Amino acid sequence: MREFKSFYKTVEGNEGEKCHYPTRLDTYGCGCQHDCKYCYAKSLLEFRDLWNPNDPSVADIKKIENKVKSLTRGSIVRLGGMTDCFQPCENIHKVTYKTIQLLNRYGIHYLIVTKSDLVASDEYVAIMDKNLAHIQITITSTNDQMALEYERATPSSRRIRAIEKLESLGFDVQMRLSPFIPDYVDLAIIDNVKCKRVIVEFLRVNAFIKRTFNLDYSLYTHKEGGYYHLPLETKKGLIGQLYTKEISVCEDCSLAYEYWQTHLNTLPDDCCNLMFSPSSKMIGNRNVLVGNKTAFLCSSTTDSSILQACQNWAESRSDEDIVISGFQSKAELSVLDVLLSKKTKIIMVLAKRMFEKCPQKYKKAVEEGRMLIISPFNAYANLDLVTKEAAQQRNEYLLNRANKIVIGYASAGGMLDNILKKQSKTYQVLVRRT
Numbered sequence: 001m002r003e004f005k006s007f008y009k010t011v012e013g014n015e016g017e018k019c020h021y022p023t024r025l026d027t028y029g030c031g032c033q034h035d036c037k038y039c040y041a042k043s044l045l046e047f048r049d050l051w052n053p054n055d056p057s058v059a060d061i062k063k064i065e066n067k068v069k070s071l072t073r074g075s076i077v078r079l080g081g082m083t084d085c086f087q088p089c090e091n092i093h094k095v096t097y098k099t100i101q102l103l104n105r106y107g108i109h110y111l112i113v114t115k116s117d118l119v120a121s122d123e124y125v126a127i128m129d130k131n132l133a134h135i136q137i138t139i140t141s142t143n144d145q146m147a148l149e150y151e152r153a154t155p156s157s158r159r160i161r162a163i164e165k166l167e168s169l170g171f172d173v174q175m176r177l178s179p180f181i182p183d184y185v186d187l188a189i190i191d192n193v194k195c196k197r198v199i200v201e202f203l204r205v206n207a208f209i210k211r212t213f214n215l216d217y218s219l220y221t222h223k224e225g226g227y228y229h230l231p232l233e234t235k236k237g238l239i240g241q242l243y244t245k246e247i248s249v250c251e252d253c254s255l256a257y258e259y260w261q262t263h264l265n266t267l268p269d270d271c272c273n274l275m276f277s278p279s280s281k282m283i284g285n286r287n288v289l290v291g292n293k294t295a296f297l298c299s300s301t302t303d304s305s306i307l308q309a310c311q312n313w314a315e316s317r318s319d320e321d322i323v324i325s326g327f328q329s330k331a332e333l334s335v336l337d338v339l340l341s342k343k344t345k346i347i348m349v350l351a352k353r354m355f356e357k358c359p360q361k362y363k364k365a366v367e368e369g370r371m372l373i374i375s376p377f378n379a380y381a382n383l384d385l386v387t388k389e390a391a392q393q394r395n396e397y398l399l400n401r402a403n404k405i406v407i408g409y410a411s412a413g414g415m416l417d418n419i420l421k422k423q424s425k426t427y428q429v430l431v432r433r434t
């Protein structure tokens, strides 16, 4: 058994800058028994004769313990960033098992990325700490036979069952479509998997990939960073077919990266979209994010007729409606009061640090599973008070993610009026003044 010495690394450069969790701890290295034909690690190591898929090197658990001891409690490492930490040899060596026990002991979060269903076996479920474990199970095809042509991992159907088991047990689990190759994935099947959150990483094409897959590469027209990518509009169309999921896109094309950050990803700085995020937390039911959302905003300049129109609008919401707002101006707060008294679903987006604990006023709606409070702006996480800039970004965030927009009243030349002038979506205004 050869020792794998470089088991701990923080990724830098373009990838490190865009990735919120760039520190990885690999329990196995220099080979992965899944031996995926498209494997990035393999592409780097094989030509130097350093890739041994039949007999990967194994990290020394004593050295792992020394490293884990030195980490800050509450920090996070990615388990299996370079090779799969649940590849078959884990059944023999159990280094991942022992590492999870160590991470639990020292209070370190672990993000597991795997193509194996071993992670969902009773043995591992018994030791994983729900507060520390974050699991992404990768699906590359919804056809078991097709996947066998390019990877030797657990069949996709079993991976899907593993995802559903972990979800039903209350783990922070996501289905990871990576690399997402539209020809290989039936999005209707993906949409039916009982897992709320999906992370998507589109295929990037270079000569190595072209040798691996037989695809229509003429569709990959956008060139950036030495790879060819699908155009952003094509990607948006594909994402739009996942109706029932909270989706996050992991991306390294600059333009598309900015688009997903601004318009789609729940946590703009964290495309992994983990339940854990040191500076951008949520309170409440994340499921509320899935579905058609109506943004409601109203200027702080108000009077009784504006308030009345806003309250009437709130009264007419049904239980199925989802209203997303900062609930900050007087009229927005009056709408919130009405919604809290009903069964409507509510998403409150803060433009300041997340509450230390759920305010008493919102507890009932949160406990009923119909309210989510979110503070997605890491850059503003240290703010106790709302700034104008943070409020503006918060409003843009919620407008971008809304399917419909309703404006109570926008005072001429005010912040809301200026945001609306740049708005490409249509919106309804309850009160207009000339």
Ligand code: SF4
Residues within 6 Å of the ligand: 032, 033, 034, 035, 036, 038, 039, 040, 041, 042, 082, 083, 084, 115, 151, 153
């Ligand atoms: S599971 Fe991951 S690390 Fe292992 S061969 Fe496949 S792509 Fe490479």
